[in-house]
Amino acid sequence: MADEHASSLDGHAGAEHHGSVWPFVIALAGGVGFAGVITYFPLAFVGLGLLAFGVGGWLWQDARGVRFGDVTHSTEPGMFRDVSIRKLGMWLFIVSEIFFFSAIIGNSLALRARAEYWPSPGVDSPLNIPLTAVNTFMLIASSFTMVQALKGIERGNLRNFRLALLATLILGATFVSIQVYEYNKLFFFEHLTPWKNSVAPQLATFGTTFYMQTGFHGAHVTGGVIGLAYLNYKAWKKDWFTPKNHEAVELVGLYWHFVDIVWIFLFPIVYLI
Amino acid sequence: MAYGSESAMPQEYGSVRAFLKRWLTTTNHKEIGILYIVTSFSFFVAGGVMALLMRTNLAFPGASIVDNATYNRLFSTHGTVMIFLFIIPVLTGFSNYFVPLLIGAKDMAYPRINALGYWMIPPAGTLILIGNAPVGWTGYVPLSIQEGASVNFWIAGLLIIGTSSIIGSVNFLVTIFKLRAPGVTFKNLSLFVWSVLTTQFMVLMATPVLAAALTMVLADRLLHTCFFSTFASCGGSIGDPILYQHLFWFYSHPAVYIMILPSMGMISEVIPVMSRKPIFGYKAIAYSTVAIGLLGFTVWVHHMFTTGIDITVRIPFMIATVTIAVPSGVKVFNWLATMWGGKILLKTPMLFTIGFLSMFVIGGISGVFQASIPVDYQLQDTYFVVAHLHYVLFGGSVLGLFAGTYFWYPRITGRMYDEGWGKLHFALTLVGLNMVFFTMHFLGLMGMPRRYADYSVLLPFQPLLLPLNQLATLGAFILAFGQLPFFYNMIKSRWVGPVVTEDPWADRGPEPWRSPLEEPTAPEAPPAEAFPGGGNGGR
């Protein structure tokens, strides 16, 4: 009995069954970072650094091709037989994101329904519709270039794949940059703050909902841009993505299009109504 | 391979370094399951100590052993710890250990994300215990916006736990959908796996809403935004506190089913084995699980009947709440029908199962009372609610959990627990829990409000409150000391319990009924080498 277990321990340490310390590091980073946000803010940067270290280690294990668990055994086909494990995971993650954004958008709509005053677009709203319209086109175009990248790698056209992926990254980064510019303008020149300020006190709730909705969307776009940067880096390596093996492109694409869909709803709700 | 020998718990590690390396870097679903279970049970002890302090305080009128402010912290953290750090993670732990075995998978779909989900629990628990926030486990606004910095810790802890739950749910769902061994279909899937499937769908869809709500409270606190704030700082346009309650209960009502469904799944595994009969109404139990999952999302406003929401909103939620008793009843009757005429083996798991059935029915029926809007007006925020929720969570979830723990103990550790200590644990638990929680029904009907540290002002009108509170406190002590045999048994048996070499629950009578874990459900079982340390995946 004891011998059997001893051998199982060897099995865990050996090449057959790999361990990973990075989940522990990332979780610790989360704890430290959060503790920093709520107590002593510089600690949040320690958490962020630890997070980068943990994610780096995680990706490094990926890059070395370390495999965890064993999913190679034959399985019952089931209803999702034509959907890969990772794609189903991404779709389920998107479902949870749908609920997150619904809660935030629903809460903002409810606040609006209860508000006595709400600025009207084109009348007294501080928001710049033409600028954001340009940004909206940017995001739609990035979705288009993203599917072009996928098409490129599916057909083995590396040049189109790399160009389209790069275009997606640039468009996404531009979206974020324009949003930062817009925030800067609204915050410092239009007196639109997430809290009540003395210059435009009537805009308090509007500011709250505006920054919360667009801010969380912007954070998701930023996450997508980081993912796209990683994809771009991999795309320039020889033979990393092939017509047969490019699921990461499709998965980041799914996430990217989902973020686009969120904007499709946010743009009219925040800017046009 | 002999039964129990696939245990993920080695007898010795060699060195401290090997021990740390094994448990800090593991991505194996069994080992992560054990980590979840052990961690959660230690939080169970912490939450239990808080409950004892509260009950001791309530045994005498006035602030007898803790002051009122401390009492507020105690009941708040007791609730948060028991729900978010004990029941939900411990059931996740059992799911982690047994879902891959029961579907014939070699591991979870994303082993590292599985480990990440576990490792988020200790930092989150630390933050929650450090904060010890006095805002109830519900953290209603505006109180949770006004309170001091402790609420920040509470929110941070819950956000981390929420993240852990969401990534865990994606992992479970993908595992169940994609990694079933050939032959394991939704027609013969273990009922425990059915319940985990439903539970994890609820986690996936409900938890992000809680995360959003807590994020907005945190923004209101740190950035002074105006989501839920009613203060002058938000000026002419004020936030609405009711919205927080909506968002909170959109998570927290499904959370009730997230806490009970896996226990029900364990019960569905224990009853047929211990009754020596196949489960009665497999489809009915499976579908009623899914029905509870769906209906569970449409009842949350029943926590808010007294907030002045329009009656046209309240009535559909009242009807949905009453309706949810139907699938629950379907389950209870199917379990009883499985036991009916069976050759019942009255070992500890079965004792706890029978305890679960009776206690769950009491808790379920007092729930239907309160679903009725007029009755709810009377009972809102009284000890009747406390009695109801403890019958469902302790009498339901935790008794089911104990049944599953004893039932699967030999499989997890490779050793048998001590039956005598187990029966003592059951007896003390059942007596203690009824003494403390049944008494609370009367306290509630007499008008004693929940969350009060001191009831001395009520005593002139209701002198009975004092003896009843003392009875409940006595029951709480019996219940608490009744858990000592459990921990002693579990810890001791893991080293000195008799080694198990064959299924201890197998029927060796003239007409043997073999446990589903022993029975090959899949024509093609996964190869034995898939399981380090032996075993054959429960086949």
Add this chain to the structure above:
Amino acid sequence: MESQTELKEGGGLAKAAIETVKKPYFAVFVMLGVVTLFEINVPGLGAYGIPKIVQITMLIATSVAKATLVALYYMHLKYEPLVLRYVPLVPLGLVAILILALVVRK
């Protein structure tokens, strides 16, 4: 379009078959752009006496149409097994209940 529908209903679509299906990426892009052009002009419709409620209804319709286009074509739900469409679709019912309960006042 006809042939796609046939293939889709044929059940488990082979990977090779998916890749030969022509995907109207550019057409979808043009449609998304045109609809967005329409959208940004909706607030101006107030000047022509079109009431707010009609504007809101129009915007909901255009948003749902755009989201559907992206989900079906860019996220490939049109070419995936039917069951995958239910994964994001079924929760939308719950989302609708949540938002309705939030927005209804009192």
